[in-house]
Amino acid sequence: MGRVEGKVALVTGATGGIGKATIERLVREGARVFAFARQEGPLRDAVAQYGDAVAIGTGTVTEEADVARAVASCLSAFGRLDILFANAGVEGVVKPLTEITAEELDEVYRVNMRGTFFTLKHGAPPMVEQGKGSIVLNSSVLGLSGMAGLSAYAMSKHAVTGLMRSAALELSPRGVRVNSIHPAAVDNRMMRSIERLAAPDAPNSVKDKFTSMIPLGRYGTNEEIADLVLFLASDESSFCSGSTFTADGAFGAL
Ligand SMILES: NC(=O)c1ccc[n+]([C@@H]2O[C@H](COP(=O)([O-])OP(=O)(O)OC[C@H]3O[C@@H](n4cnc5c(N)ncnc54)[C@H](OP(=O)(O)O)[C@@H]3O)[C@@H](O)[C@H]2O)c1
Known part of the structure; x- marks a missing residue:
């Protein structure tokens, strides 16, 4: 019996390093996965090995209609949604905050904040209806602390942490757990x-x-982050909600 046997997961950022490693873990442990990313070719390549255990959808998390369609497609493919991994994100620019343009700021905001919000907004209702689910938001160590040169990214990832806390307070009474992960490099x-x-x-x-x-x-490695997501996705973490989980090699202990 796998650790997430019979569960259905939706993973955004499915073509990225952490997304691909997480899909591998979830499928290996018995889940079926709806994988979402922007480009169909790389997405098909990423999941070809899993056959019917993985269905795909393309679009951008910055467009609410795309995210809503992905959740609907997941439900029509697999009939339920138990695990939501809001993982799509961009690094943006690395430069002093006085040099960051409005366009550069907006790009980070649109993907990391708006995109994560839409994913949660549309992924949560089927879980609430089921009375059970686990939502994992991919923040960063920079969702808990700052770093010179990465102010836009850090701001967006702090927003993800705030969203996680608020969502956990709204959704935990309805059986849906919400946590965030905070990887270092x-x-x-x-x-x-x-x-x-x-x-x-x-x-x-x-x-x-x-x-x-x-x-x-x-x-860290993609697989080490995927192992943390797997724990939070599984019933092994059944009393964990509203928490920040670091995977950072003690970066945050300084
Ligand atoms: N790598 C790290 O050191 C690190 C540390 C802490 C946190 N994180 C977070 O981990 C998450 C995954 O990143 P990664 O490390 O796996 O990097 P990655 O390989 O660059 O993966 C990013 C993923 O997000 C997707 N994405 C970007 N913009 C999107 C959009 N508008 N709509 C839909 N999908 C979009 C990318 O798809 P495309 O192929 O379409 O671009 C890709 O699948 C991110 O949220 C990142 O901030 C990473």
């Missing part, structure tokens, strides 16, 4: 991008600096 595309944006000529020096800020002495 994960060894994947997003960190490669942040390293390049911070120092185009010396991205490895940025990686060294970030690594030195993590007492465990390394970046």
Whole structure:
């Protein structure tokens, strides 16, 4: 018996490093998954190995109608929704806050804040109807603390933390648990991008600096974050709601 046997999950950001690793864990542990991302080709490639256990939908989390359609498609494909992983996100720019343009700020806001809000808004009702469900919002260590050069991203991820807390207070009395996860640097595309944006000529020096800020002495892996999501998605975390869960190699203990 798998740890999420018979459950149905909806995962946004399904083509990204953390999204793909989470889908692998959920399917391996007995769930069926509705995978949502922007581009059909990469999405099909990402889930081809899982056959009927995974259905897909394309669109952007920044458009409410796209998210509503994804939830409806999940329900028509699998008949229920037990686990919602609001994971789609962008890093935006790395620069002093005095140099961030309104357009750059809006892009981060639209995906990380609006997109996460719409995902929760449309994913929660079927769970409330069932009287049970687990919602996991992907924030960041920068949803709990700040970092020079990443103010727009940190602001957007703090908003995700606030959304999680408010949603947990609204939805827990109706049987739906809501938690957020807060990874430190994960060894994947997003960190490669942040390293390049911070120092185009010396991205490895940025990686060294970030690594030195993590007492465990390394970046995390997509799979380590997926393991935390799996715990929160499963009934093993049945008394956990309204909490922030870090996976950060002790970054936040400083
Ligand atoms: N990597 C880290 O170090 C780290 C640390 C803490 C938190 N996080 C958070 O973890 C989450 C997943 O990121 P990742 O590390 O797996 O990076 P990633 O590989 O860049 O994945 C990001 C995912 O979000 C999707 N996405 C972006 N904008 C979207 C939109 N408008 N609509 C729908 N999907 C959209 C991307 O799809 P496309 O292929 O369509 O772009 C991709 O699937 C993000 O919320 C990120 O902020 C990451």
